[in-house]
Amino acid sequence: MAQGYGGRGRPGGRNALYAALAAAVVALAVLLWSATGGSSAPGEGPGSAAPDEAAAPDSGGAPTGREALVDNPLYGTGRLAPLPCPAPDPDVDDPASMERFLNTIADCLDQAWSTQFAKAGLAFDPPSRVFWTEPGTSPCRDYPSEAGAFYCRTSQSIYIGTEDVVRKWRGEANGAVYASLLAHEYGHHVQGEAGVLEYYHERRGQEQDRIAQNAWTRRSELQANCLAGVFLGAVAVSYPLEEEDVRAVLDDSEATADRPDGPADDRTHGSAENSRQWVRRGLDGQSPGSCNTWTADNALVA
Ligand SMILES: [Zn+2]
Secondary structure (H helix, E strand, O other), rough: OOOOOOOOHHHHOOOHHHHHHHHHHHHHHHHHHOOOOOOOOOOOOOOOOOOOOOOOOOOOOOOOOHHHOOHHHHOOOOOOOOOOOOOOOOOOOHHHHHHHHHHHHHHHHHHHHHHHHHHHHOOOOEEEEEEEOEEEEEEOOEEEEOEEEEEEEOOEEEEEEEOOOHOOOOOOHHHHHHHHHHHHHHHHHHHHHHHHHHHHHHHHHHOOOOOHHHHHHHHHHHHHHHHHHHHHHHHHOOOOOHHHHHHHHHHHHHHOOOOOOOOOOHHOEEEEHHHHHHHHHHHHOOOHHHHOOHHHHHHOOO
């Protein structure tokens, strides 16, 4: 859902007078403050600049360069805290029910990953959500899109077509499959906030041919699979995720993998076996540290 800003009433009459008075008080305070050579006040609320701590790197700043991929602070944060996230299956034929379901899961994802980033000492802003039934545009691509669901780093938003994904998944009624899809797109947001996407895009862009570029893409996609598994593992008890749901999620991860007979140019998501393996790793490990695809052997990311 697009997030708007609430409209505020315009000051008029008496309100204008108060506003002018308030402005005068603020101006006086600033004057006094600068006269005493004040430095930045702590706790100015969201959006304020971080205090300047004697040349230390920005405390909330994500790592850059190769470190972001292979030695990310997120990998050392251990298991995601088990999280209450009860989510009854949606009525997949009712877009409003799908939207409610996706919002429930997204709320849990926000909570789980905010906590994990705080553990790593990294800043984290949850993504915006666009659950569409009507066509629209994003900075990355227009929708409906063939993908049915995608993440756009520019707008830091997850886009899911509440009717399109059901069609694409042939009416699949098991909500866990859509929870997994959302958790995968959310995994890309996690990568973005952790500094992974920036360096990965940079490195991929340096490759001359498509096949070498795809090798980078597969590591990124399989990491998102694993991060989805981490989340699903953390909510498995409360969701609840039964054995048949886990099976549905794992089977589905194979369905979205590269076809074995497909052209090498298109191998962007990994083999069916690897696609399943990385979700499984996440489910079992329940920690982002299980998801370091960047140092994995080539065979595991083929
Ligand atoms: Zn993906």
